[in-house]
Amino acid sequence: MPQTVSAVIARAKGAPVELVDIVVPDPGPGEAVVAVEACGVCHTDLHYREGGINDEYPFLLGHEAAGRVEAVGEGVTQVAPGDFVVLNWRAVCGECRACAKGQPQYCFATHNATQKMTLTDGTELSPALGIGAFAEKTLVAAGQCTKVDEVDARAAGLLGCGVMAGFGAAVNTGAVQRGETVAVIGCGGVGCAAVAGAVVAGATTVIAVDLDPRKLEWAEGFGATHTVDASSEDVVERIRELTGGFGADVVVEAVGRPETYEQAFYARDLAGRVVLVGVPTPDKEVTLPMIEIFGRGGSLKSSWYGDCLPSRDFPMLVDLYQQGRFDLDAFVTETIGLGDVEAAFAKMHDGTVLRSVVRL
Template identity: 80%
Template sequence: MPQTVKGVVAMAEGAPVEVVDVIVPDPGPGEAVVTVQACGVCHTDLHYREGGINDEFPFLLGHEAAGVVEAVGEGVSDVAPGDFVILNWRAVCGHCRACHKGQPQYCFATHNAQQKMTLTDGTELSPALGIGAFIEKTLVAAGQCTKVADADPAAVGLLGCGVMAGFGAAVNTGGVTRGDTLAVFGCGGVGNAAIAGGHLAGASKIIAVDIDDRKLEWAKKFGATDVVNSSNVDPVEAIRALTGGFGADVVVEAVGRPETYEQAFYARDLAGTVVLVGVPTPDKQVTLPMIEIFGRGGALKSSWYGDCLPSRDFPMLVDLYNQGRFDLDAFVSERISLGDVESAFDKMHRGEVLRSVVML
């Protein structure tokens, strides 16, 4: 029987979010209802509220979440009621050309629940990244549920987006391994996750770049060996000086701006790799001399969701967290309620938090 629960909805572009009643239907074939225990406040949610993703208002916000499966629909076998899961926005199809090539982390046909959650007047909601988890219970495709070992939902739920994106940008996309040098532009949640990933992978030197000294202090806690405040010095020259004049093997750009991408491009070593994981707005463009692209070799890559495969990466990272080897707790700046999401957006915009986490 459909349930009425409380959820955080962006009703119109730029308008403050509201806590409203939401109707959650019973799960249909291939779907699951999940009792949400915790959900991180990600910058992508703010992009939705500001109309930066699309104009399909009203949006049910929230997507970095963990919780317990309450019910599943017909044909669901991978998860069952009572399973502790992290929600993901890459429910692989198993049938597209990427999946057929054995590369499901690039699945081109990821899917969401077919039914819609609604307001009490029947207005259909657009769930953020196909999830919508600032809510007591949410309806998702069963493939969006990844079963993991029991752990603090506030910490491990962050693997659902930002932490996985940053970690994967360094490790999966960038291929950072032992002895490599890594530079990261932008030390918010995603950038610091890239730093933590490089540290875990054995990078010999990790250089954090930002314009905020507070964020650079955070970066040190995640494994940065050196920090550069690019408002005071040329970050390209600083990175070269810290790498014997060569530049870094892998440079992760976690800002999404043309000027920082250009700096990342010139801060890499010959045959090095640049990874773009910062999300640019549609109007942003970058111009680089083709002779420099040709002459430097290497690779210019984009990282979408850290090139992750949730069924592979989430359980591994939760195990590392439970072993004390991957400090997800350090990303949790505060624990808040559903009614505090709007103020959390303000704190995030001011750079005061890595992640505010809604507890339900």
């Protein structure tokens, strides 16, 4: 029967989040109910609260989560009650033109649960990225559950969004190779994950760029070999100096602003790759000379969720974590409760945390 649980919602644009009771229905065909154990506070949740995604309030926030499957609906075979899972927001369909080409990481018809979770008065909720995990339990499509080895949920949950996006931007989209040079512009959670991914892939020079000295220190902790303080140094010239005068083989832009994208474009080597993983707002535009686009060769790529395939990449990253080769724990700045999400948004805005993680 439906369950009533505590959860965090955004009721209106810019309004403080609220801790309320919500109703989670029993799973229907192809669905699963997951008891959430931990959920990271991601900037995307703040975008939802501020109306930067859409205006389908009230939102059930939270999406960077791990937990345990409690119940599954008819036809679900990939997970079972008791499984420890990381939630993902791109459950692939297996039938669209991308999936048919053997590229399910680009699936164009990803899906979520069919049923809606509601407030106790019946008001339907819009779950953030189809997940809604600032809640004791949540309803998702079974394909959004990726079974992994059981580890600390605070660490595993971060694979569900920001860490996967950054790691994948370097390893999957940027295709960093052994011995290459990499620059990462913007060293919050996503950027630091890109730094860590470049290190795992075997890059020999990994340059972290940011305005905030604290974030540069974080990036060094994840393996950056050099740092560039964008508040006082010419970013493009400094990256060139650190790469023999050529520019980096791969530049990951993890900010989503025109000025930093232009820096990424001009800081790459000939035939190098620029990867945009920072999410721009709809009003942002960039202008580049076509002769420069042509003359520099290489590629300009956008990274969707790190171009990940959760069933492939989540278990692999958990394995790296267990081997001590990918320090997920280092992303967790603080552990908080459901009632502390609004304060966590303020800390995120101030840049004083890499990740606040709600522990349930």
